[in-house]
Amino acid sequence: MAAEKKQAAKASRVRLFVDAPIAADLELKLESAQSHYIGTVMRLAPGDTLSIFNGRDGEWRAAIAGLKRGACTLKPEAQARPQQASSGPWLLFAPVKSSRTELLIEKATELGVSALWPVTTQYSQSKLAKPERYRAHAVEAAEQCGRLDVPKIQPLAALTAVLEEWPTDRRLLFCDEAGGPPVLEALEALVAGPPGPWAILIGPEGGFSAEERADIRTRRFSVPVSLGPRTLRAETAAVAALSLWQAVLGDLRLGN
Amino acid sequence: MAAEKKQAAKASRVRLFVDAPIAADLELKLESAQSHYIGTVMRLAPGDTLSIFNGRDGEWRAAIAGLKRGACTLKPEAQARPQQASSGPWLLFAPVKSSRTELLIEKATELGVSALWPVTTQYSQSKLAKPERYRAHAVEAAEQCGRLDVPKIQPLAALTAVLEEWPTDRRLLFCDEAGGPPVLEALEALVAGPPGPWAILIGPEGGFSAEERADIRTRRFSVPVSLGPRTLRAETAAVAALSLWQAVLGDLRLGN
Numbered sequence: 001m002a003a004e005k006k007q008a009a010k011a012s013r014v015r016l017f018v019d020a021p022i023a024a025d026l027e028l029k030l031e032s033a034q035s036h037y038i039g040t041v042m043r044l045a046p047g048d049t050l051s052i053f054n055g056r057d058g059e060w061r062a063a064i065a066g067l068k069r070g071a072c073t074l075k076p077e078a079q080a081r082p083q084q085a086s087s088g089p090w091l092l093f094a095p096v097k098s099s100r101t102e103l104l105i106e107k108a109t110e111l112g113v114s115a116l117w118p119v120t121t122q123y124s125q126s127k128l129a130k131p132e133r134y135r136a137h138a139v140e141a142a143e144q145c146g147r148l149d150v151p152k153i154q155p156l157a158a159l160t161a162v163l164e165e166w167p168t169d170r171r172l173l174f175c176d177e178a179g180g181p182p183v184l185e186a187l188e189a190l191v192a193g194p195p196g197p198w199a200i201l202i203g204p205e206g207g208f209s210a211e212e213r214a215d216i217r218t219r220r221f222s223v224p225v226s227l228g229p230r231t232l233r234a235e236t237a238a239v240a241a242l243s244l245w246q247a248v249l250g251d252l253r254l255g256n
Numbered sequence: 257m258a259a260e261k262k263q264a265a266k267a268s269r270v271r272l273f274v275d276a277p278i279a280a281d282l283e284l285k286l287e288s289a290q291s292h293y294i295g296t297v298m299r300l301a302p303g304d305t306l307s308i309f310n311g312r313d314g315e316w317r318a319a320i321a322g323l324k325r326g327a328c329t330l331k332p333e334a335q336a337r338p339q340q341a342s343s344g345p346w347l348l349f350a351p352v353k354s355s356r357t358e359l360l361i362e363k364a365t366e367l368g369v370s371a372l373w374p375v376t377t378q379y380s381q382s383k384l385a386k387p388e389r390y391r392a393h394a395v396e397a398a399e400q401c402g403r404l405d406v407p408k409i410q411p412l413a414a415l416t417a418v419l420e421e422w423p424t425d426r427r428l429l430f431c432d433e434a435g436g437p438p439v440l441e442a443l444e445a446l447v448a449g450p451p452g453p454w455a456i457l458i459g460p461e462g463g464f465s466a467e468e469r470a471d472i473r474t475r476r477f478s479v480p481v482s483l484g485p486r487t488l489r490a491e492t493a494a495v496a497a498l499s500l501w502q503a504v505l506g507d508l509r510l511g512n
Binding site: 103106107110111112144145146147182183184185226227228229230231232233236239240243244246247248251252253254 | 359362363366367368400401402403438439440441482483484485486487488489492495496499500502503504507508509510
């Protein structure tokens with residue numbers, strides 16, 4: 001099998017994020033973990049091709065130019081898809097225990113968020129935030145789902161501070177466990193209005209305090225909604241809210 | 257703390273599914289895992305109350321009547337919520353690796369599916385199905401999210417056989433990775449039509465074969481849709497499709 005692969009170069013389904021400029025014939029040296037993945041895990045060989053993207057230069061087909069002792073070099077051959085601006089909303093969330101937060105990061109990336117913003121609330125534990133690990137999960141999900149960029153990870157901040165500095169042209173879909181109008185109705189009422197950027201705020205386990213809820217609801221940019229009669233876990237709520245936002249205002253409107 | 261709890265009986269936030277009839281003053285003996293949970297994990301004491309439901313008799317407040325050597329008996333005191341018929345769709349899915357399938361079960365339960373139906377497809381591995389474990393995850397999610405029943409778990413079956421025996425009045429939202437009309441548009445076009453039961457079909461990792469797709473699409477009950485431009489993992493697709501279905505046709509329409 002390995003011998004056969006060395007003889008017949010092939011187009012693999014491997015797709016990697018690289019943190020370097022991509023242009024025709026600009027050779028790229030991969031980091032060791034990616035080189036290991038290509039050579040040892042996926043058993044690709046020089047001449048085989050894969051897809052790469054960096055969030056700026058679109059998606060490229062690249063050929064393996066060299067693969068020795070865990071060091072892989074790639075030669076970009078042709079741009080397969082041009083870069084597109086990321087139009088998804090930000091997602092503000094209170095970190096829950098780490099396996100669940102990693103799921104939230106993965107799923108929000110699949111559903112096209114442009115930025116992930118961990119926030120502390122009165123009932124959430126700030127020490128659970130691991131922004132350094134969030135990036136790795138976002139990169140892996142971006143590679144897997146086919147998007148052309150990796151969502152930005154904001155540093156952990158107190159929700160109250162974030163709201164104070166909020167860019168007022170950005171609407172905030174506030175998923176309020178304590179109740180609100182149906183989310184689809186609220187979003188559809190805003191389709192006809194002026195377009196503009198959005199964010200989604202998902203509550204912590206244990207919910208927001210009454211004081212926090214009142215504060216968020218009275219902000220001019222806030223759009224409070226209900227995600228239905230059942231209590232959703234944070235990552236389920238994130239996927240539900242993002243799906244609905246994308247279906248009404250984003251790229252799920254278009255089909256494919 | 258333990259002493260204090262024994263003195264002052266309290267209303268706990270514990271919520272348990274019991275597989276027995278519930279009626280006023282009909283004493284219930286819990287199984288040992290639940291008894292352990294109540295006594296050792298949650299440290300409740302005789303006189304404390306909790307919520308119980310069985311999928312038939314609504315939700316009840318019950319008091320701990322006895323708790324000795326890991327055997328707990330409960331005395332139902334009053335019905336807190338009457339039983340409601342489960343109106344959510346069925347979810348047909350091809351089992352993926354078990355941690356991901358368990359997530360899918362959990363999230364589909366949170367989003368109100370009435371039944372979970374594992375199916376084999378041409379590109380899926382039937383040996384991954386563990387219906388005996390699915391039930392435990394569905395029960396736990398039902399307890400956590402506040403629903404009044406546990407989704408039914410169907411035995412694993414070949415997708416082709418399921419489609420042959422399909423109840424033709426039940427529409428099938430076919431989430432087709434190969435493309436289709438936008439899901440929200442497709443669902444909204446059917447809101448005005450005759451109401452009726454629904455199911456959602458999520459593809460396996462690796463997708464459906466061309467032959468399967470053609471078969472599913474030509475069934476009269478099939479409503480093919482796209483979940484957007486990115487490749488979603490099976491459990492993400494399930495949450496997205498269920499959220500959209502509930503928002504257009506189910507109980508997310510209502511807010512709370």
